[in-house]
Amino acid sequence: MNGHIDNDHIRVLIADDDAHILECYREAFLETEPTGVMKMLDLLSAELFDPETDIVEATKFDVVSCSQGDEAVTLVGQAASDGRPFDVVILDIRMPPGIDGVVAGSAIREMDPDVEIVFVSGYSDVSRGELERRVPPPMRLHCFSKPLSFMQLAEDVANLVRAH
Amino acid sequence: MPREAATMSLQQKVSVTLLSVTTVLALLSYVILNAVVSPAFDNLEMQAAKTNLIRVDRAIAAELDNLRRISADWAPWDDSYRYIQGEYPAFEKSNLATTTLVELHVDLMIFYDASGDLRWERLLVDGEVADLARNGVFGLGSATEEKLIRHESVDSEFSGIVHTNRGAMLITSQPILTTNGTGPVAGSMILGRFLDSDMVTQLRRRTEVDLVWHSFDQHADFHSVETKKLLESDVGAVSVAVSDDVIDARSLLHDINDEPILVLHASMPRSISALGSRALNGALLFLAIAVVIVTAVIWLLLRNIIVKPLESLAGHITNIRKSGDLSRKWQINRRDEIAAVATEFHEMTVELDDARKLLLDQSFKAGRADTAAEVMHNIRNAMTPVINGIDRLGMVCSVTNGMKVEQATAQLADPACLTERKDKLLQYIASAFRHVEDSHAEGRNELAAVSTQARQVEAILSDQERHAQVSPIIESLELDKVLDEAVLVIPKRKTPVIEIDVQQEIGRFRVQGQRVGLMQVLCNLVLNAYESIARSKSSSGRIGLSASTETMGDVEMVRLIVSDTGCGFDAARKQKIFQRGFSSKSGNLSGLGLHWCANALAGMGGRIQAKSTGAGQGAEFHVLLPAAHQS
Numbered sequence: 186m187n188g189h190i191d192n193d194h195i196r197v198l199i200a201d202d203d204a205h206i207l208e209c210y211r212e213a214f215l216e217t218e219p220t221g222v223m224k225m226l227d228l229l230s231a232e233l234f235d236p237e238t239d240i241v242e243a244t245k246f247d248v249v250s251c252s253q254g255d256e257a258v259t260l261v262g263q264a265a266s267d268g269r270p271f272d273v274v275i276l277d278i279r280m281p282p283g284i285d286g287v288v289a290g291s292a293i294r295e296m297d298p299d300v301e302i303v304f305v306s307g308y309s310d311v312s313r314g315e316l317e318r319r320v321p322p323p324m325r326l327h328c329f330s331k332p333l334s335f336m337q338l339a340e341d342v343a344n345l346v347r348a349h
Numbered sequence: 350m351p352r353e354a355a356t357m358s359l360q361q362k363v364s365v366t367l368l369s370v371t372t373v374l375a376l377l378s379y380v381i382l383n384a385v386v387s388p389a390f391d392n393l394e395m396q397a398a399k400t401n402l403i404r405v406d407r408a409i410a411a412e413l414d415n416l417r418r419i420s421a422d423w424a425p426w427d428d429s430y431r432y433i434q435g436e437y438p439a440f441e442k443s444n445l446a447t448t449t450l451v452e453l454h455v456d457l458m459i460f461y462d463a464s465g466d467l468r469w470e471r472l473l474v475d476g477e478v479a480d481l482a483r484n485g486v487f488g489l490g491s492a493t494e495e496k497l498i499r500h501e502s503v504d505s506e507f508s509g510i511v512h513t514n515r516g517a518m519l520i521t522s523q524p525i526l527t528t529n530g531t532g533p534v535a536g537s538m539i540l541g542r543f544l545d546s547d548m549v550t551q552l553r554r555r556t557e558v559d560l561v562w563h564s565f566d567q568h569a570d571f572h573s574v575e576t577k578k579l580l581e582s583d584v585g586a587v588s589v590a591v592s593d594d595v596i597d598a599r600s601l602l603h604d605i606n607d608e609p610i611l612v613l614h615a616s617m618p619r620s621i622s623a624l625g626s627r628a629l630n631g632a633l634l635f636l637a638i639a640v641v642i643v644t645a646v647i648w649l650l651l652r653n654i655i656v657k658p659l660e661s662l663a664g665h666i667t668n669i670r671k672s673g674d675l676s677r678k679w680q681i682n683r684r685d686e687i688a689a690v691a692t693e694f695h696e697m698t699v700e701l702d703d704a705r706k707l708l709l710d711q712s713f714k715a716g717r718a719d720t721a722a723e724v725m726h727n728i729r730n731a732m733t734p735v736i737n738g739i740d741r742l743g744m745v746c747s748v749t750n751g752m753k754v755e756q757a758t759a760q761l762a763d764p765a766c767l768t769e770r771k772d773k774l775l776q777y778i779a780s781a782f783r784h785v786e787d788s789h790a791e792g793r794n795e796l797a798a799v800s801t802q803a804r805q806v807e808a809i810l811s812d813q814e815r816h817a818q819v820s821p822i823i824e825s826l827e828l829d830k831v832l833d834e835a836v837l838v839i840p841k842r843k844t845p846v847i848e849i850d851v852q853q854e855i856g857r858f859r860v861q862g863q864r865v866g867l868m869q870v871l872c873n874l875v876l877n878a879y880e881s882i883a884r885s886k887s888s889s890g891r892i893g894l895s896a897s898t899e900t901m902g903d904v905e906m907v908r909l910i911v912s913d914t915g916c917g918f919d920a921a922r923k924q925k926i927f928q929r930g931f932s933s934k935s936g937n938l939s940g941l942g943l944h945w946c947a948n949a950l951a952g953m954g955g956r957i958q959a960k961s962t963g964a965g966q967g968a969e970f971h972v973l974l975p976a977a978h979q980s
Contacts, residue, residue: 203730205802209737222784226752229777233770234753279726307729308722332732336740 194247200257201277213335214246244343254289278306290320307331390625398598399587401558424523424538433536457541485514500524509605517544565609675702738799745792825977829856835871852895859977862953874911881915905976917961
């Protein structure tokens with residue numbers, strides 16, 4: 186499990202059995218700390234060429250990750266009891282040897298009806314209709330297939346949180 | 350016996366059952382015949398013995414009646430009446446003489462008057478006149494004599510057997526009356542006949558009974574069971590003693606005072622029981638022969654009609670189990686319930702065979718689907734970091750976006766630019782270059798990471814290639830059935846017109862192979878043949894399918910030839926025809942390729958050969974596979 190907490194951030198829980206994938210998630214969702222050169226460049230650019238330009242703040246995520254479905258269920262339960270529920274839960278569907286993402290998503294939905302649940306899978310023999318039946322409601326259920334751009338996914342997640 | 354687990358075969362059970370039934374039947378017949386029929390013969394025999402003695406008894410009674418009738422002629426007669434009263438003395442001279450006794454067949458004639466005085470007597474012993482008293486017949490003054498001499502009424506009459514010193518005598522006494530039968534009683538007339546050897550002979554002749562008699566006092570064994578039984582029984586009772594060869598029947602004759610006087614004894618050979626015994630033995634022999642014949646016939650019928658066909662069917666089922674070939678059919682020409690069972694069994698195995706093939710296909714496809722899903726999952730997982738790495742590379746590549754290096758350079762070249770600004774512009778350009786260098790280094794790292802992920806994808810594919818080397822399931826296949834499915838791939842087009850020439854005997858060939866793989870190979874060959882004919886621009890063509898067997902080393906192989914009248918090929922093309930990626934096809938009909946076919950057949954222990962006499966001469970593809978044994 187890895188992550189940090191900030192009250193202004195979008196709280197995201199990610200569950201995937203592939204450690205490399207989790208690293209990719211973190212790289213995409215967590216803000217990169219600017220280097221000294223970059224800070225210097227930004228300051229000089231503002232001073233020399235465009236002093237009126239507003240610096241746009243990027244969306245910030247509070248990311249918690251785990252490798253098994255039952256861990257994800259436990260973390261959602263703990264977050265709810267701490268009064269800091271997750272805004273988005275991203276689940277892989279196949280996470281051997283534990284429960285699969287659909288079972289975990291169904292349990293999470295029972296604990297938190299408002300959380301956005303995103304299924305991301307390389308392959309699934311579970312149809313969209315089956316997912317909607319087991320993890321309702323459809324408006325808070327989102328599906329993506331691997332391979333995908335996690336940067337794009339981070340933008341999509343930020344957009345759907347803002348939309349709700 | 351197809352299975353050793355069975356402790357007793359059907360044949361043995363049938364034999365034991367038949368043997369048991371026939372043995373019980375024979376024993377039962379023997380017991381019934383001996384318990385019922387044989388005693389009936391014994392009873393019949395004893396009844397005959399009794400009847401014989403009864404007939405003797407009746408014959409003696411008849412003799413006594415005859416004596417009584419003679420007496421009835423003489424006693425109630427006026428001449429006799431007057432003679433006794435002394436009124437007719439000449440009667441004696443004219444009627445009473447020895448010859449009279451002889452003519453009347455009597456041994457004794459006596460006349461007494463009413464006072465009991467003897468008036469005339471004559472006793473014949475062995476034909477000679479004898480003295481009464483000396484022979485112990487009369488004149489002894491016994492009570493019996495008194496009874497016979499004196500008649501109290503006209504109805505008085507006595508007859509029976511009396512004892513004399515010369516043996517038993519039949520005797521009758523009637524009152525002498527007038528011819529009209531009126532009295533008073535003038536006297537009595539007594540007639541007698543000895544029960545001597547002549548009488549025995551006479552009775553034997555009349556009754557046909559081997560008869561003897563004995564004096565009761567002299568010869569009866571008073572302690573014997575038979576004698577006691579007779580004494581305790583009613584008059585006329587018969588006692589029978591049975592030995593192995595003879596039946597002895599005895600009865601008692603009583604005298605005029607109802608005292609036992611004679612023991613009648615008749616011996617009879619056991620001819621009836623002997624006849625019965627022979628009849629029984631004959632019947633038992635006949636029964637035994639009949640049982641043996643019926644048993645043999647039933648055994649043969651059961652053997653030929655039920656047991657042998659069932660054994661054959663059981664062997665057929667065992668062969669199917671051992672060979673795993675569910676398409677085998679029981680070859681027997683019958684139309685009965687067993688044939689119906691065999692037909693039902695065959696249809697069931699055919700359905701099972703189809704179901705098994707379907708299951709194999711489904712299992713094959715399901716396995717492929719699972720494998721494909723797993724491969725997709727793994728590859729997509731591996732591709733995700735690649736894509737995200739490329740995203741980051743894209744960011745690196747766009748690192749110069751927004752930089753104003755060109756603008757800064759232009760301002761530096763402006764002589765009006767102040768020194769302090771020039772210094773900051775130079776500092777900006779230097780920082781921009783350093784940032785580009787840093788991003789470049791970061792991009793190299795990302796590229797290395799992407800390269801690593803790409804190798805992971807390659808590793809996943811290599812792993813799948815290793816799994817693809819799993820040996821296929823080899824089974825016994827009927828060539829004609831696989832070919833029936835293969836020829837279905839020929840497109841239904843107007844031209845070219847294709848004639849499919851299938852060798853008639855091809856159905857008898859079986860090969861060992863993997864069904865789906867072989868079908869795909871043959872589909873490919875048939876499709877190649879069609880395309881070759883189509884490419885030859887001919888409006889029609891022929892595809893031939895024939896098979897033969899041959900021995901290669903120690904292995905019996907089936908050679909299947911798929912021939913066509915299409916383009917054919919020259920020696921140069923033949924060298925390349927089984928190479929990977931080689932194709933002479935055009936259009937959209939291409940299949941798996943001959944390289945794949947060769948590999949698939951090699952996996953089944955077979956091989957493929959291509960033959961053609963040259964371009965435009967048609968071609969032959971020879972598929973060689975190990976032969977499967979015929980059913």
